[in-house]
Amino acid sequence: MDKRLKKAAEEGDIDMLYALLAQDPYLLDRIDQIPIVETPLHVAACFGRTHFALEIATLKPSLALKLNHIGLSPMHLALRNGYIHTARGLITIDPALIRVKGRERITPLHYVAETEQVDLLAEFLSVCPGSIEDLTVRCETAVHVAVKNHKSRAVKVLVGWLQRVNKEEILNWKDEDGNSLAYCNIYKST
Structure with missing residues (x-):
């Protein structure tokens, strides 16, 4: 440059x-x-x-x-x-920038779930709802990322949003190790 x-x-x-x-x-x-x-x-x-x-x-x-x-x-x-x-x-x-897959297919939504920026997380979901379906190279959703990193506030935002938009089936999606989020009943405790 x-x-x-x-x-x-x-x-x-x-x-x-x-x-x-x-x-x-x-x-x-x-x-x-x-x-x-x-x-x-x-x-x-x-x-x-x-x-x-x-x-x-x-x-x-x-x-x-x-x-x-x-x-x-x-x-x-x-x-x-x-x-x-x-x-x-x-x-x-362009709201679709939330879905740009960077290194290891991590999107900005995955990043804010990992860093527990809950206001931004809610905003990203609002302007780009399809981003919840994006998977990392490890087949992890943003919810997997939040759970894996012990970000309980982010998990609550994500699960609450999934419930509101009737997409709770995403909690059954499995990562590369075969772990779904339903297996730990995470959404029942939020």
């Missing part, structure tokens, strides 16, 4: 972004041609530069789907670095 573009992303300098695009209108297109790449959107997400991230995601939405060299999308990076406002901004561009 162009050093000036990286610096603009780190600083959230939208004016510099447009100055660079005026010089080279295909700048973002060339980045988009690379399958696994750190984009200016990744950089902005790492630094919590929400406005810059939204500008890039608006100009080139496909960059929000890209994984970097360690298998993380911009949404994953925003969450990992604690920039919740940036993550929320990205879902206003």
Whole structure:
């Protein structure tokens, strides 16, 4: 990535972004041609530069789907670095970003279940209900992840949501070791 573009992303300098695009209108297109790449959107997400991230995601939405060299999308990076406002901004561009499968097929929903960010968990389920069906490489749902990591508040949110939307059958889904969530009666104690 162009050093000036990286610096603009780190600083959230939208004016510099447009100055660079005026010089080279295909700048973002060339980045988009690379399958696994750190984009200016990744950089902005790492630094919590929400406005810059939204500008890039608006100009080139496909960059929000890209994984970097360690298998993380911009949404994953925003969450990992604690920039919740940036993550929320990205879902206003495309709620399906909650379903982007990063390293080990972990989605942002899996991540917030593991870290027990219950407000964000409820918000993600609300704007992208299909994300509850996404599985990691270990065939784990977000509920499996929350149980495995002893995140009882996240489990309550997830199970309550499954009950409200009549999708309790997901509790019977088995991970790669054959464990379902119904086997431990987790939902009966929530």
